[in-house]
Amino acid sequence: MAQPSRKTTPAPGTVEQHTSASSRWAPDLAALVAMALAGLAISVYLTTVHYAHVPLLCSAGGIVNCAQVTTSAYSVVPGTQMPITIPGMLWFLVSGSLASAAWRMQARTGVAPARLGLAHLGWGAIGLVTVLYLVYIEIVRLHAICEWCTAVHMLTLLTFLVALYRVQQLPVTTPLDDHED
Amino acid sequence: MAKQNRPRMDKTGQQGRSRAGGTEQLSRGQQRRREMKRARRPWWRGPAPLIGTVIVVLVLIGIFIAVANQGSSGASAHIGQPAAATIVRAVTTVSPSVIATVGTGNLPDPYRAISGPAPTTPGRTQVLYIGAEFCPYCAADRWSLVNALSRFGTFSNLHYMRSAVDDGNIATFTFYGSRYSSPHLSFVPIENEDRNANQLQSLTREQQQILSTLGHNGYPFVDIAGQYASANDGPNARPGGYDPSVLSRKDWSQIAGALSNAHDPITQGIIGNANYLTAAICTATHQQPARTCNTATIRFIEQLLPRGH
Numbered sequence: 378m379a380q381p382s383r384k385t386t387p388a389p390g391t392v393e394q395h396t397s398a399s400s401r402w403a404p405d406l407a408a409l410v411a412m413a414l415a416g417l418a419i420s421v422y423l424t425t426v427h428y429a430h431v432p433l434l435c436s437a438g439g440i441v442n443c444a445q446v447t448t449s450a451y452s453v454v455p456g457t458q459m460p461i462t463i464p465g466m467l468w469f470l471v472s473g474s475l476a477s478a479a480w481r482m483q484a485r486t487g488v489a490p491a492r493l494g495l496a497h498l499g500w501g502a503i504g505l506v507t508v509l510y511l512v513y514i515e516i517v518r519l520h521a522i523c524e525w526c527t528a529v530h531m532l533t534l535l536t537f538l539v540a541l542y543r544v545q546q547l548p549v550t551t552p553l554d555d556h557e558d
Numbered sequence: 559m560a561k562q563n564r565p566r567m568d569k570t571g572q573q574g575r576s577r578a579g580g581t582e583q584l585s586r587g588q589q590r591r592r593e594m595k596r597a598r599r600p601w602w603r604g605p606a607p608l609i610g611t612v613i614v615v616l617v618l619i620g621i622f623i624a625v626a627n628q629g630s631s632g633a634s635a636h637i638g639q640p641a642a643a644t645i646v647r648a649v650t651t652v653s654p655s656v657i658a659t660v661g662t663g664n665l666p667d668p669y670r671a672i673s674g675p676a677p678t679t680p681g682r683t684q685v686l687y688i689g690a691e692f693c694p695y696c697a698a699d700r701w702s703l704v705n706a707l708s709r710f711g712t713f714s715n716l717h718y719m720r721s722a723v724d725d726g727n728i729a730t731f732t733f734y735g736s737r738y739s740s741p742h743l744s745f746v747p748i749e750n751e752d753r754n755a756n757q758l759q760s761l762t763r764e765q766q767q768i769l770s771t772l773g774h775n776g777y778p779f780v781d782i783a784g785q786y787a788s789a790n791d792g793p794n795a796r797p798g799g800y801d802p803s804v805l806s807r808k809d810w811s812q813i814a815g816a817l818s819n820a821h822d823p824i825t826q827g828i829i830g831n832a833n834y835l836t837a838a839i840c841t842a843t844h845q846q847p848a849r850t851c852n853t854a855t856i857r858f859i860e861q862l863l864p865r866g867h
Contacts, residue, residue: 432821445812448819505611509618516622520812534615538608545603 403489405539406480409497412539413473416532419525420466423447427460435524446523451514461511465529468504472536475500494543501537508533637753641716641731641810648814649701650708652829658855659820662862663830668799669786669838671864672772682744683842687733688761688769689778690751692722695798696778697730701813702799702831703780704731709836709850710843711740718810721802722753728805729813734758742843750777780835783842786863799831833859 426433427447435443446452453460479493508530515522687703689696697720704713719732733747748765752758761769772787773779778798780788788797804823805813816824837859840851850856 444819444822445816448822449815505615509615512619513622516619517626518811519815520626520809534612538611541607541611545607 403480403483405543406476406483409476409536409539410473410480412532412536413469413476416469416529416536417466417473419529419532420462420469423462423525424460424466427452427462433525440520440522441524442521443523443525445521446515446519446526449514449519451511451518468500468507468533471500472497472504489543489547491544491547494540494547497540498537498544501533501540504533505537636718636810637720639718641718645810645814646704646713646716648817649704650713652705652817652825654853656818656820656825657829657833658853660826660829660833661855662833662859663800663826665800665827665830665834667862667864668789668831668834669780669782669863670789672781672784672787682740682742683783683839684744684746684781685783685839686765686768686781687745687747687778688750688765688773689733689748690755691719691732691734691749691753691758692725692751692755693777694721694726694728694802697721697726697728697798698800698802698805698827699778699780699798699831700730700733701805701828702835703733705817705828706832706835706839707738707740707743707745710743710839710847711738711745713738719753722755726802726806728802729808729810730805742846743839782835782838785842786838799834800827834863838863 423433433443433447435441447460451461454464475493475497479490479497482493483489511526512530515526685707689699704716707713714737716731716736717734719730721728721730732749734749734752736747738745738747748761749758750761768781769775769779772781776788776797778788780786788799804827808816808824813824813828816822817828819825820829833855836850837856840846840856841860841863843851845851
């Protein structure tokens with residue numbers, strides 16, 4: 378059985394790339410792609426509803442009130458008429474692209490590029506911070522929750538967690554590791 | 559990706575595990591290395607960041623809920639405070655498309671034609687409002703009045719108010735201490751009683767007579783230039799123009815926020831009622847100003863208003 382090829386011993390702060398036939402199947406990357414597709418689908422639906430001026434398929438009364446959230450003053454990018462679902466679409470598009478690129482690279486070379494993993498983690502952090510702001514708006518300002526938005530928020534949180542998990546698994550020798558040693 | 563632990567191969571390509579006595583030795587070695595590795599694994603590669611992220615998110619959501627609940631339970635603290643500019647703006651600048659979409663809001667006409675005395679201010683049409691701060695129908699009607707009258711002029715110095723705690727506790731404004739300026743209208747608001755049903759603003763003899771003869775001493779009463787008045791009496795009377803229960807358990811920001819959605823029951827009530835009021839006022843002002851009165855929606859509703867005697 379072939380051993381993972383190690384050309385050199387990685388210096389602190391460099392990335393050691395993991396090559397293994399078994400690592401070509403990447404359930405975490407598949408999950409990231411699936412979540413991006415789901416988020417993209419929801420964002421497209423919400424954007425369509427916004428421009429078509431048709432009612433949303435969700436409850437509209439009490440605490441759970443999609444319409445109140447998606448038609449509030451906070452539902453557009455500040456200073457514009459653009460619904461925030463469009464940046465949401467962009468976020469999921471980029472997230473899906475990063476995961477797809479990593480998956481392709483891994484399938485082709487057996488290498489999970491660390492840079493893509495780190496980029497995905499950073500992108501996920503941006504998404505998570507935005508989601509926390511939007512949840513604040515829903516709960517504190519609007520006193521209403523939107524099911525579709527909550528689904529998108531959950532997908533964003535899960536994307537961040539999976540991206541974080543992937544970075545944790547990277548065979549990276551960092552100054553932090555050395556320090557911990 | 560998680561690394562897989564594979565059996566170590568010796569130089570001959572045999573698995574160490576197959577050698578006599580090697581299994582235990584290798585296993586111990588592997589175990590020792592594994593333990594050392596685990597001991598040397600930095601904290602950030604462990605489950606702490608994942609669990610920590612989830613905990614931070616849950617804690618933040620808990621804080622948001624606590625803040626939201628505190629805001630709701632302390633809502634009475636807002637009473638008597640000046641209304642936030644953002645709230646007033648949301649009520650006074652509802653988009654024309656929402657106004658057009660709502661139309662009558664499927665409400666019955668809240669006004670009836672009268673031929674009473676015409677309380678007028680020289681050169682301007684007078685709108686008389688008589689209500690009370692404790693009254694939930696007045697609370698509902700004030701949202702419509704603020705919206706409709708802002709199409710003819712400008713409000714200032716509006717303050718937050720709620721109807722009586724045991725009478726809906728509906729979030730609204732009070733006209734007590736407010737100011738209104740318009741080149742077309744003179745608005746005379748009287749808050750006859752406060753939130754505790756104590757006398758607040760007294761009525762003139764003429765106003766008392768109008769209230770008793772045309773308004774059957776009921777709140778709220780709105781008189782538009784002696785031509786239209788609130789239809790507070792009769793089996794189909796709906797004081798305040800719409801059902802105030804749509805505003806129950808809502809605070810000012812929620813109500814104001816709803817006004818951007820033409821399909822929200824809150825908007826249907828407030829704007830539907832305001833459109834009727836606007837149409838009645840436009841009839842009295844002879845379609846002035848044109849930008850307010852000369853719209854298809856208001857013109858249409860004017861046709862629905864009862865004719866004067």
